[in-house]
Amino acid sequence: MIPELIPNLYQDRFLRLTENGELTTDVIIKLTHRYLDGKPAKVGKRSLSAADRDLDFWNAIFWEDVSNEVFETEAFALALARYLQQNKVTRPGWLQHLVVRAPGALRRAIRYSQVFLSPTELRWKEIIGLDLGSAEGLSDFIKACGILQGENRKLKNAIKSIEAELKLITPMETLVYASLFAFRHVVYSLGQQELRPHLLDKDRADASRVDFQETTDAINQILISKLKTSVHSDFFISERIIGQSLRKHMSPLLFPSPSTARAAEKCLSYMDTFERLVAAYLQFNEFVGRTINCFCFDEDYDIRFEGERLIVFPRVIPEESEWDRNGKKLDRLHQYWHFRAIDEFIKLGLAFERFGRPENEESNRFAWISAIRTKLELTEIYGLEDEIMTESGYKIDLLRTLLTIELMHAFYKHGYILPYCREYEQAGNWLAALSVFSFAGLIEGEIRLPITFAERKAKIARICNWTRSEEWPNGNKQMTEAILNFWSNDLKDSSRRLREREHALQPELHEQPIFKIGNYLFELPWVFAFQNNVTAAVNNLRRVGRNRGELNSETNRIEKRLAETFEQFGFKVVGNFHPPRDADDEVGEIDLICFRDDHLFIFEIKSGYMRKTQRDAWQHRTSTLRKAARQLKRKSTLVTERFTTDPTLAALLGDRDVSHIQTHCWIIDTSIEHDHEYFEGFLKVSLQEIIIVLRNERHLLRDFHQAIDIKKAKHGFSSSIKDDFANICGDAMSAVFEQIDDDNLYPNGFNAGQFASIIETAAIWNVLDA
Helix, strand or coil: CCCCCCCCHHHHHHHHHHHCCCCHHHHHHHHHHHHHCCCCCEECCEECCHHHHHHHHHCCHHHHCCCHHHHCCHHHHHHHHHHHCCCCCCCCCHHHHHHHHCHHHHHHHHHHHCHHHCCCCHHHHHHHCCCCCCCCCHHHHHHHHHHHHHHHHHHHHHHHHHHHHCCCCCHHHHHHHHHHHHHHHCHHHHHHHHHCHHHCCHHHHHHHHHHHHHHHHHHHHHHHHHHHCCCHHHHCCCHHHHHHHHHHHCHHHHCCCHHHHHHHHHHHHHHHHHHHHHHHHHHHHHHHHHHHHHHHHCCCEEEEEECCEEEEEECCCCCCCHHHHHHHHHHHHHHHHHHHHHHHHHHCCCCCCCCCCHHHHHHHHHHHHHHHHHHHHHHHHHCCCCEEECCCCCEEEHHHHHHHHHHHHHHHHHHHHHHHHHHHHHHCCHHHHHHHHHHHHHHCCCCCCCCEEEEHHHHHHHHHHHHCCCCCCCCCHHHHHHHHHHCEEEHHHHHHHHHHCCCCCCCCCCCCCEEEECCEEEECHHHHHHCCHHHHHHHHHHHHCCCCCCHHHHHHHHHHHHHHHHHHCCCEEEEEECCCCCCCCCCCCEEEEEEECCEEEEEEEECCCCCCCHHHHHHHHHHHHHHHHHHHHHHHHHHHHCCCCCHHHHHHHCCCCHHHCEEEEEEEECCCCCCCCEECCEEEEEHHHHHHHHCCCHHHHCCHHHHHHHHHHHHCCCCCCCCCHHHHCCHHHHHHHCCCHHHCCCCCCCCHHHHHHHHHCCHHHHHHCC
């Protein structure tokens, strides 16, 4: 019996498209993008795995005769990087062939794949066995890879060596030492900004913020590593076990006595080891961030050798990197939503409401404003509604969920961080300050330790009043429990996932800052006090919750709400346009088409989470944004071809002369990474910028103090800016909300041409240079 031949999916498609008259090179590039996009996902009813696609793609016959034009594309380098990252499929002689035909593509693929960091992998062994001949620069490049590999291994081994000294420490005790570390090295430097902000210049404030982020990253890595090696018994705890651990690892330091002197020495020894571990992770992360990532993902960096020493250096040193400028943009966007929230707070009639006891009223009011701020951003940018569905299927109020984290922020900031900083200023020593602070708590009947904990039911009862409403005057226990679950990281479940899959997604400290161990919830006061709660909420929903069932409906609402916004500004709008399907259904749905004043806009809309590393941003560029540009290329071509023949498009344009219409095709994204770059000739811009430009609100992006200075110069008022609501509702805020002539984006009234020009020239961001 003759065995049935299984067709090669990519080769068959290649033949079909070339028989239809498409050029061979264009078809191979198209198929390469299809492979990168994970297509086809299935054949008939059979789902295809990545290994299935690898097998067909790299065994396709068309690779035997490929033009240099294909090898020079970014898509080919990305596809080849995937080839280097897998071991199941081998194309004999392929890499040696590329040494001769496409050394540049091979070099880029090695960088993108980071295969050199896995010296035992089959592909790297194949690479170091290649005959490099006279391929320009490839020999030095492979040598550089080897040096980076060695440094990477050395730093990882140093981490493993120190971790071995802490192998008897449980996850709970790891959190204890993490918090002691933070109070020793981080809290005062950040907390004094709250005590005496006028004495700190901006550079010092920015440096402290970076230190906090770097420290939390390192501690997060330490916790993940600990969870990978933990055993089940580590997560079955009781009040007795907690007490024993604290008496062993914390009490001797905070409440010293002659009888606990030796125990205190042991604690300090553990502290010293933990500090060395944090330092080792910081060194490793700096190496990865400033050397490995620049080497692998930044085309503006090159290498040279000084003897045997490798130097990774920028070809041109800009005054300001795009990454740093994006950081400034994020700060102004955060300010923008805060100003919008204050306006909303006043409109809701909350400005003169009472918020708890007099001593807590100001911080509680700001917690409400901050929660409104995040809700505005989540609803307008990320498509959320007033309620969100939890994993258990219970719906929780979005504002109350955000308010919970903001009230915890206020509680720890004013009840822990600032009192500790005042004690630190008196004592001049972190341990003495922490001891006095903790002892004062005991006298007042409160447990004020660097790490707090409570039985789950007790925690629910304690904060249940935060969910009070007309319907639930005493609070809603079920909702409180669901909200706590939303912000909680069950360390037992995380440990299991990490043991089963080493690289399983793990929530970061700020994304789910409540740690569940058994029936107890643990919190790190310093994390709550200093974390960015907007990023926490967005990434909890969008990164950690990337498989939530509501994600598709949220994405649809982003598109629908943006369509409604354009309609409010006089645009004729077609949303979710489905062109007739062709044989391959390559075009797909067109998210948004808008028309006004002889300007036609075709939008491809993407949504995601907030990224914090250059590698994350690079992956976004080479996956989501690359794919979006290809989609927009097909869709814009179809729209311009069918202006007059498609009834929907013809109705959109009306009787306008097609030859006079200017077309703008943009990728609109919830993130700001790679803003104002072009992909396949199409501009990428953030949804936040679109909203601000439509609303003519550039003035809300101005530096707060700059806005006040402008009003002082214009009106001559004098106001001391204090951190209280009376000032925020007074002259200071009126300075922010009053739009000066220079900030009016449409002095002659709104029109589509001016809107397009403002976006395409990034005009609103000149506030950063003012």
